[in-house]
Amino acid sequence: MNAPYALDTELAAPTKKHRQPIKLSNLRAALPRQLTAYLFLLPALATFALFAWMPIVNSIQMSFQDVQLGGTATWAGLDNFELMLRDPVFGIAWKNSLEFASWSLLLGYFVPVVIAILVREMRHGKAFFRVVYFLPTVVPAAVSVIIWRFIYDPDGGVLNEVLAQFGIARQLWLQDVGLAKPALVAVMTWAGFGTTALIYLASLQDVSQELFEAAELDGATPFQRIIHISLPHLYPVMSLMFVLQVIAVVQVFTEPFLLTNGGPGRETLTPAMNIYTRAFIRMDMGYASAWSVTMILVLLVFSIIYRVVNRKLSANAD
Amino acid sequence: MDRGFFSNVELRTPGGRLYYALAVITLLVIAVFSLFPFFFALTSGLKDSTEIFAGGLNLLPNIPRWENYGRAWTLFEMPRLFGNSFLIVGVGVVLRLLVSAAAAFSLSKLKPFGGRIISLGFMLTLLIPSIAYFVPLYTTIAKLPVVNISLLNSYWGLWLPYCVDAFSIFVLKTFFDRIPGDLIDSARVDGANALDMLMYIIIPLSRSILVVLAVLAFVGLWKDFLLPYLVLTDPYTQPITVRLFYIADDYSVNLQMAASFMALLPPLVIAILLQRYMKIGLTLGGVKG
Numbered sequence: 001m002n003a004p005y006a007l008d009t010e011l012a013a014p015t016k017k018h019r020q021p022i023k024l025s026n027l028r029a030a031l032p033r034q035l036t037a038y039l040f041l042l043p044a045l046a047t048f049a050l051f052a053w054m055p056i057v058n059s060i061q062m063s064f065q066d067v068q069l070g071g072t073a074t075w076a077g078l079d080n081f082e083l084m085l086r087d088p089v090f091g092i093a094w095k096n097s098l099e100f101a102s103w104s105l106l107l108g109y110f111v112p113v114v115i116a117i118l119v120r121e122m123r124h125g126k127a128f129f130r131v132v133y134f135l136p137t138v139v140p141a142a143v144s145v146i147i148w149r150f151i152y153d154p155d156g157g158v159l160n161e162v163l164a165q166f167g168i169a170r171q172l173w174l175q176d177v178g179l180a181k182p183a184l185v186a187v188m189t190w191a192g193f194g195t196t197a198l199i200y201l202a203s204l205q206d207v208s209q210e211l212f213e214a215a216e217l218d219g220a221t222p223f224q225r226i227i228h229i230s231l232p233h234l235y236p237v238m239s240l241m242f243v244l245q246v247i248a249v250v251q252v253f254t255e256p257f258l259l260t261n262g263g264p265g266r267e268t269l270t271p272a273m274n275i276y277t278r279a280f281i282r283m284d285m286g287y288a289s290a291w292s293v294t295m296i297l298v299l300l301v302f303s304i305i306y307r308v309v310n311r312k313l314s315a316n317a318d
Numbered sequence: 319m320d321r322g323f324f325s326n327v328e329l330r331t332p333g334g335r336l337y338y339a340l341a342v343i344t345l346l347v348i349a350v351f352s353l354f355p356f357f358f359a360l361t362s363g364l365k366d367s368t369e370i371f372a373g374g375l376n377l378l379p380n381i382p383r384w385e386n387y388g389r390a391w392t393l394f395e396m397p398r399l400f401g402n403s404f405l406i407v408g409v410g411v412v413l414r415l416l417v418s419a420a421a422a423f424s425l426s427k428l429k430p431f432g433g434r435i436i437s438l439g440f441m442l443t444l445l446i447p448s449i450a451y452f453v454p455l456y457t458t459i460a461k462l463p464v465v466n467i468s469l470l471n472s473y474w475g476l477w478l479p480y481c482v483d484a485f486s487i488f489v490l491k492t493f494f495d496r497i498p499g500d501l502i503d504s505a506r507v508d509g510a511n512a513l514d515m516l517m518y519i520i521i522p523l524s525r526s527i528l529v530v531l532a533v534l535a536f537v538g539l540w541k542d543f544l545l546p547y548l549v550l551t552d553p554y555t556q557p558i559t560v561r562l563f564y565i566a567d568d569y570s571v572n573l574q575m576a577a578s579f580m581a582l583l584p585p586l587v588i589a590i591l592l593q594r595y596m597k598i599g600l601t602l603g604g605v606k607g
Contacts, residue, residue, distance in 0.1 A: 034431060
């Protein structure tokens with residue numbers, strides 16, 4: 001439901017306005033206009049209240065409650081959180097998340113940068129590459145997993161057939177403890193790298209050509225021009241993309257849910273999947289909410305750390 | 319002239335040519351990876367049910383069986399699934415844009431008291447992952463407070479939550495802020511009310527950004543899985559993304575592939591035809607000028 005670039009607070013920040021002193025006479029004149037203003041805001045206020053603000057508050061509230069199936073809730077203090085910390089699944093799910101994030105950065109973090117730098121250099125066919133890399137991002141995960149599970153199929157799956165040409169033995173991609181995570185991350189990377197590459201590419205288009213010309217006149221080799229002009233231009237976007245990629249991976253649900261259902265064992269169980277299982281299969285909404293609140297806190301702490309580090313780094317650079 | 323870190327003159331030297339060739343090859347290899355699942359689904363859908371498991375690297379079918387696509391179309395009841403998806407996503411996109419445009423217009427031009435606080439409230443939803451409040455969202459849909467109506471198994475249970483999109487509101491507000499206030503004032507002098515201003519001034523001037531947001535919303539909502547999966551339990555009302563996965567296993571793999579490929583086409587066609595708008599949309603949030 002959220003837009004892909006969920007953390008762009010600077011775009012979203014309200015503009016500062018000049019405050020006017022409020023007078024009673026102004027207020028009376030302003031009343032009809034204020035009514036109209038709120039009338040136009042009403043649909044958004046109502047839907048946000050019902051389907052975002054209230055659920056957010058409820059989620060926090062329910063994490064301190066024992067919620068019964070009929071909807072009656074009793075205060076449970078920190079019971080849910082204590083239970084969660086003692087639950088062996090807690091460590092497993094978050095460790096899986098960390099491994100997913102590492103795999104995803106390893107497989108997918110630098111590829112879009114390389115793509116953007118190379119496509120920027122193309123004199124023909126830029127548009128072609130842009131579309132081709134972008135197409136996987138519009139595919140619904142629920143459809144792509146049907147295709148991917150056949151690509152990964154142990155007998156007759158095309159991946160094993162390709163590897164067989166090089167004499168590599170058949171692998172049980174989604175059933176093997178060591179392979180399930182990277183196999184899943186490969187699907188997620190396929191589905192996501194195009195967006196990131198396009199964002200880098202758009203950023204690279206802003207580099208002024210005079211900079212490259214000046215560097216060339218000063219005798220910088222093409223490789224030095226990448227290192228000293230293109231890459232530094234991308235650093236701010238790259239650091240933002242780092243955060244967005246980790247945040248997206250931590251929330252991942254559909255791919256592991258449909259492709260491996262958390263297996264083999266609990267190798268691909270993610271916190272989001274556990275929230276789903278606890279709330280909708282085991283009907284323990286209070287306990288599931290404790291996990292939700294933990295997820296909000298983890299992501300919040302992560303983005304605060306990012307902000308502080310980023311500010312320190314940019315302060316040092318100046 | 320357009321140049322990158324290589325100048326056009328350098329590209330004509332042997333080193334430049336070598337570099338350019340390597341770059342093209344690298345990009346083409348990545349393009350093959352990117353397109354392979356589409357190609358694989360299309361051609362696997364054309365094989366017969368024994369050929370598909372024959373082993374070896376036969377990517378293309380011996381005899382393309384186009385009738386598989388016809389069979390998958392009827393067996394998977396594609397017309398109904400597509401119809402459901404288009405209805406859910408189409409109305410969802412229109413409602414989201416209407417609600418967001420009205421809110422952005424109010425925040426930008428009508429100066430409501432407390433507008434800053436309301437904006438902060440909208441912004442808050444961008445900072446909290448939706449999966450984290452998914453459980454109470456579901457209970458709200460199952461039983462709306464005060465009126466006690468359940469929206470389960472109703473498309474309103476999707477359409478209303480789909481209206482919540484702070485990203486659209488802020489993009490539109492930024493855009494509306496750039497429309498000169500004089501236009502609004504002169505319309506007011508001419509006796510236009512706020513609705514007239516929105517319908518006849520603001521919206522016609524922001525047609526391009528509205529198309530960008532509509533394309534983004536279409537692709538985003540078409541991909542949604544968890545919410546329709548839980549809200550719509552009646553198979554006859556489910557969108558293609560939910561239903562296809564659950565009936566796929568009942569049919570042979572070649573039909574699964576044919577059905578999957580057909581299911582990919584609408585967002586694919588939109589992305590290709592409206593790539594200009596998608597490109598603008600993707601870079602709206604990611605890059606700050």
